[in-house]
Amino acid sequence: MKSFAHEDAIVAQLKEFITTEINGNDVKLVIKKELYASDLLKHHNRLSLPVNQLETLEFLTEEERKHLEKDKEFEVPLLGPTLKFHDKPMMLKKWHLTSSCSYVLKTNWYVFVEDNMDVLKEHTNIHVWSFRRDKQLCFALACIDDVA
Template identity: 55%
Template sequence: MMTREFIDEIKGCNMKLVIQKTLYKSDLTLSQNRLNMPFKQVETHDFLTDKEMQILCDHGGEIEVRLVGPNLQMFNKPMRLQIWHMSFVKTYVLRTNWYDFVEANKMVLKELATLQVWSFRKDEQLCFAVVCVDDPVVNRTTLEFMKLSLIA
């Protein structure tokens, strides 16, 4: 089963590519316990509602989100999404239980793997699907490529 089919099956909707990035050691270590998604690399910011964006823009504001892993299962621990302001850069950060998620998916979440993070809604709640891809796609502006390169 593909990620899109799984999200349809669990009644998810409004799927959007948030980012495609390479995983680095800092994304996988316990001491960091977070996934950085720099604004400059994000494909779209409209995965957030106006209310969610307002919450995140308040200093220290965070939103609880759920994650679907590469194994096509909803991870049992919620995560927190925040915006961090670092020097001259803003970044979305998935944190709180990120390292537990990495450990649960360590067979595919490895250093230098290419990762895609897709947003979707389930019962109005913001969720993300984390997908590892074999062949990174240069043109990432449509959903069409998703069917080409997912690891099922």
């Protein structure tokens, strides 16, 4: 169960950490989503960010957007719920599906899930934030649910 005060506190802590501790800027909420079993399966090894559920598309530069539209991918660091960068960077790619499209964090996603399995569970509500660090696109994942 989540409370809005709890959610606000987590978001404030995350933004403060990004801007003051690691010199990040341009912090933007990308998506609020509930984790599904498919987001946590080893053989899928990806976090889906459906375009039709995104809070903003403005987290990408024009150059990054064009790169992804050409069916290419690029490396993005991921800051986890413990406010530590994951050891292995993710790859960001855009998947064009039959009726929609999604951005996906892939390649080392399942390792990230294993490293955070105490909080990343099916039905956990998460926020994915984007930010820039030395102009590089980075992501941060925050678990919004109260941890009992």
